[in-house]
Amino acid sequence: MAARNHTCAPEFLLLGLTDDPELQPLIFYLFLSMYLVTVLGNLLVIMAVISDSHLHSPMYFFLSNLSFNDICISTTTIPKMLLNIQAQNQGITYTGCLTQIVFALVFGIFENFVLAAMAYDRYVAICHPLMYMVIMNPRLCVLLILLSFSLSIVVALLNSLMVLQLSFCKDLEIPHFFCELAQVLKFACSDTLINNILIYFTTSLFGIPMCGIIFSYTKIVYSILRMPSVNGKYKAFSPCGSHLSVVSLFYGTGFMVYLSSALTNSSRNTAVASVMYIVAPQMLNPFIYSLRNRDMKGAFRKLISRTHSLLCFYNGSK
Template sequence: MEPRNNTEISEFYLVGLSEEPELQPFLFGLFLSMYLITVCGNLLIILATISDSHLHTPMYFFLSNLSFVDICFTSTTVPKMLVNIQTQSKVITYAGCITQMNFFILFIVLDDFLLTVMAYDRYVAICHPLHYTVIMHPWLCVVLVLVSWITSVLYSLLQSLMVLRLSFGTHTQIPHFFCEFNQVVHLACSDTFINDIVMYLGAILLAGGPFAGILYSYCKIASTIRKISSAQGKYKAFSTCASHLSVVTLLYGTSLGVYLSGADTQNSHSSAAASVMYTVVTPMLNPFIYSLRNEDIKRALRRFTERKTIVE
């Protein structure tokens, strides 16, 4: 794999969601509000799980990690878009684009892994409740998160290095509001065959694999719940994984909707608008899904806010 000379390009042009000048103040206010809600909501989840000893369990350990990743995930794209709208400039440097793409891949893969780990946690809790504390040992939880981080970092680094070997034209427009990996690769002037192979293999192994794991876990969970005789017992068992199932459905439903939408939309404003769902809306809704459907989180948030009020 011989590196290519990239000296002919120094920046990309992000087309964004709309080029209409009158829409820019509205878009700025909308995405700034969504970003602040995302950061504050996920930060509250993290603070609640840390401050409340009742939430020092594997499930909430994974949830706090997911909330942290969601903050980082949104922060890779939205702040740059807000700066571009405010400064009326749609330019992103070559180095900035590669960096943004690297962190975007890192956090979306990590998000996927954490949701898979959380599905395994729910599988053990419902299918093997008597052995839960033995199987989900704190050290195992830490190892699962560390493996997720290391794998995500290595994969994002590999993809970034693969892009560095490509050559681009001097005036390159990205029909998106961030440096979306697939579109950046296919804007290259050089051959992208190896990049496509690595990208498809990565999608199969790092997206399809975890998704299959989640499906397997919930098939086992559904089978176990069906065997419970009482309706109250079934409801209690299902309620422990309802929030996680909602988040999984939201993330996979929106992301698959974008990438399976066809070639026509892939290079248009509609694809960029659809991407808002899994890059901005999903991380924003996750804290609401977990807090509204989870009494433990509600109690922890109440204790945290009451403690803060007393201190002030």
């Protein structure tokens, strides 16, 4: 098979989730709805945290960063898919594909670190409550976010720069709805050994935050079990419920994608499974925090009330 050098800017084809043209409108409206819910839900979380002074704490600072990241990772993948379905064109440029790879890696890795930072916040709050405000000071919170985001960018750029060194073959049909790094490497005609090593290194990075989360909750459970009062145990563990649900959803869906790719030879089935990892957690996170958290419910009510008052004032001034 003849090779085409990367300088020729090859065009990739995103085959999407199905070849059936009758299902395309259904998929379009389904993903459009999911994307709008994701963006609006996470924007509401960010606005609620900013507008309510009671939520100006490390826990909600990390939550607002998680919501911003969820908007970004969804925007990286879904709009291009919707555009392709609407235009009945499966093409994506080499630059566009590389851009998707970079941003998907940045926001995917960053989400892991934010979840770990939130777990550490809960660990300090429950295991060292008297030192909480000293340890989780604003400087440390901002530093954790900056370090996490910087590391995510460095790893993503390393992977993308190595992709730039590759030559690609003629048939560039990716059985996915976005440019996933592992899928793109399958079409390289040149040696991908270094790229695969970087992928293993990137995957191992996911284990660092996960180990941090497990360590934090091991300490949390140990501290809660030592509490004499059942009511005290419930109050201590209650704020962790939402975070544990989000963590379970994120890593659980990721594990499902891994099992799907390991147990089936169908790349299309893996693409369908990856919807649960790329789309579902980002859409459901705002609901998990709003339904399980009294402070968020109160902030949402205040935000809606203020918005209603502003709309009434604006309409009345007309």
